[in-house]
Amino acid sequence: MLENKNILIGITGGIAAYKICNLIRLYKKAGANVRVVLTPNALNFVTKLTLQTLSGNEVYVDNFEIDEYKPEHIALTESDIFVIAPASANTIGKIANGICDNLLLSTACAFSKPILIAPAMNENMWKNSFVQENLKKLENNGYYIIEPETGFLACGTNGVGRMKEPEDIFEKTVEILSEKQTLRGKKFLITAGGTREKIDPVRYITNSSSGKMGLALADCAFKMGAEVTLISTFKAEKPYKNIIALTALEMEKAVKENLLGKDCVIMAAAVSDYRVENVSEQKMKKKGGEVTLKLVENPDILQEICKVPPLCHSVSFPPQGEQRSQALNERIEQEAAREQLSSVQSLTPSLTLPGGEGTCANFMRNTLPPLRGKCPEDKGGYQENPITSKFSSNPLLEKTQPTLHSSPITPCAPLIIGFCAESENLIENAKVKIQKKGCDYLIANDISRKDIGFNTDENEVYIVDKNLNIKHIEKDTKQNIAKHILEEIFE
Ligand SMILES: Cc1cc2nc3c(=O)[nH]c(=O)nc-3n(C[C@H](O)[C@H](O)[C@H](O)COP(=O)(O)O)c2cc1C
Numbered sequence: 001m002l003e004n005k006n007i008l009i010g011i012t013g014g015i016a017a018y019k020i021c022n023l024i025r026l027y028k029k030a031g032a033n034v035r036v037v038l039t040p041n042a043l044n045f046v047t048k049l050t051l052q053t054l055s056g057n058e059v060y061v062d063n064f065e066i067d068e069y070k071p072e073h074i075a076l077t078e079s080d081i082f083v084i085a086p087a088s089a090n091t092i093g094k095i096a097n098g099i100c101d102n103l104l105l106s107t108a109c110a111f112s113k114p115i116l117i118a119p120a121m122n123e124n125m126w127k128n129s130f131v132q133e134n135l136k137k138l139e140n141n142g143y144y145i146i147e148p149e150t151g152f153l154a155c156g157t158n159g160v161g162r163m164k165e166p167e168d169i170f171e172k173t174v175e176i177l178s179e180k181q182t183l184r185g186k187k188f189l190i191t192a193g194g195t196r197e198k199i200d201p202v203r204y205i206t207n208s209s210s211g212k213m214g215l216a217l218a219d220c221a222f223k224m225g226a227e228v229t230l231i232s233t234f235k236a237e238k239p240y241k242n243i244i245a246l247t248a249l250e251m252e253k254a255v256k257e258n259l260l261g262k263d264c265v266i267m268a269a270a271v272s273d274y275r276v277e278n279v280s281e282q283k284m285k286k287k288g289g290e291v292t293l294k295l296v297e298n299p300d301i302l303q304e305i306c307k308v309p310p311l312c313h314s315v316s317f318p319p320q321g322e323q324r325s326q327a328l329n330e331r332i333e334q335e336a337a338r339e340q341l342s343s344v345q346s347l348t349p350s351l352t353l354p355g356g357e358g359t360c361a362n363f364m365r366n367t368l369p370p371l372r373g374k375c376p377e378d379k380g381g382y383q384e385n386p387i388t389s390k391f392s393s394n395p396l397l398e399k400t401q402p403t404l405h406s407s408p409i410t411p412c413a414p415l416i417i418g419f420c421a422e423s424e425n426l427i428e429n430a431k432v433k434i435q436k437k438g439c440d441y442l443i444a445n446d447i448s449r450k451d452i453g454f455n456t457d458e459n460e461v462y463i464v465d466k467n468l469n470i471k472h473i474e475k476d477t478k479q480n481i482a483k484h485i486l487e488e489i490f491e
Pocket of ligand 1: 039086091
């Protein structure tokens with residue numbers, strides 16, 4: 001089951017350390033190569049000799065016992081997964097804060113593949129708000145957490161904090177290692193949240209969208225290997241790039257500026273159809289009587305980006321590749337004819353974005369003119385989340401990413417997936433909408449129900465494709481719905 005897998009186990013100073021002997025045996029029996037790194041405190045609970053004998057490999061503790069040219073914390077990162085069990089409150093806190101004062105911590109800091117954390121501690125330690133915050137931080141940064149269970153604790157009490165059994169940790173490891181990396185190397189742009197249309201400095205018009213569905217899709221695409229850019233109406237502390245756009249106009253700008261080079265765009269945000277025409281600069285005072293707000297229509301971002309695919313340097317999805325490129329070629333030919341290619345070519349010298357794959361520089365390099373407009377330089381109007389904007393690629397994949405096949409003059413129309421929230425005639429309205437918008441897929445959900453859709457943790461959706469085929473995905477958590485949607489479309 002785990003043949004050819006290299007598993008690195010990290011043991012910290014907790015009483016559950018003795019159980020790891022059993023975990024090593026489970027991994028070994030399943031065919032994995034197991035190496036072990038311990039914190040110096042863990043040596044109070046298990047011996048190096050036992051772990052060496054069970055794993056059949058050298059066991060590591062000290063940062064500075066370097067036999068080879070490569071420092072151990074770097075050499076150890078060449079494993080498929082790092083399982084830290086038991087994970088003490090101390091080590092969890094240090095990892096979450098980038099502290100590297102022992103070999104296990106330095107290895108965790110440098111590790112770019114999945115890390116599974118199995119906390120074990122006294123109930124009060126587990127409930128400590130700092131410990132919980134640290135765990136949340138790790139979870140938000142793509143770490144897998146296998147939560148402890150309730151039971152008899154070594155401190156003599158009953159409560160939550162007991163490390164999950166080795167069999168459960170083993171199963172979780174298998175599950176993580178078999179997660180499909182179908183989207184490896186693909187670039188996804190995903191929107192989430194309900195836009196806020198300002199009335200005055202303190203008031204706005206919005207809707208009930210929580211952004212949970214878009215967030216679940218972004219998380220899932222990231223786990224499936226995609227390089228994700230999330231444009232959301234809220235700050236998301238995630239291991240992928242996050243751009244905050246509050247209003248429909250800001251979202252439109254952010255989407256258009258980040259569209260080039262993307263392989264897939266998922267428009268899950270609930271973008272307000274209307275905005276206030278004259279936003280008051282000062283807080284509006286109560287004057288008695290009625291107030292009338294004039295609303296004007298917002299741009300239909302989904303429809304706009306479906307209209308004309310940008311041309312750039314890109315890759316296509318293997319399963320859809322052929323059908324898609326034929327459809328695209330037709331679309332591009334029509335557009336080219338309409339827009340008089342030669343006159344559009346004169347726009348090329350005005351393209352201004354810096355070079356790099358998927359940017360306008362590729363148009364220049366390949367002397368392919370864009371079919372519409374130019375790339376704006378100005379980044380005003382929305383902000384990049386400073387916490388996550390440093391991530392430009394999926395760190396879980398850095399080591400495994402294959403060289404992508406890319407054609408220098410491939411028309412890069414990303415696959416576009418829209419959402420439609422309907423309170424009646426769900427399927428009929430979805431069919432009309434996909435034809436009107438021109439996107440590749442439309443995810444329809446019923447917002448009249450209290451148990452699914454807006455501001456809930458669960459959803460039930462229908463995927464409608466261009467040919468009006470419909471696939472029903474039954475009620476489930478938004479995380480599972482996201483997984484089903486991506487698997488259905490991309491596998
Ligand atoms: C007998 C004993 C059992 C302990 N069990 C745990 C435990 O289960 N979880 C935990 O977080 N700390 C536990 N501790 C405290 C840790 O060993 C201590 O916080 C230590 O600094 C952890 O260091 P490390 O994270 O570098 O391994 C225990 C301490 C002792 C003496």
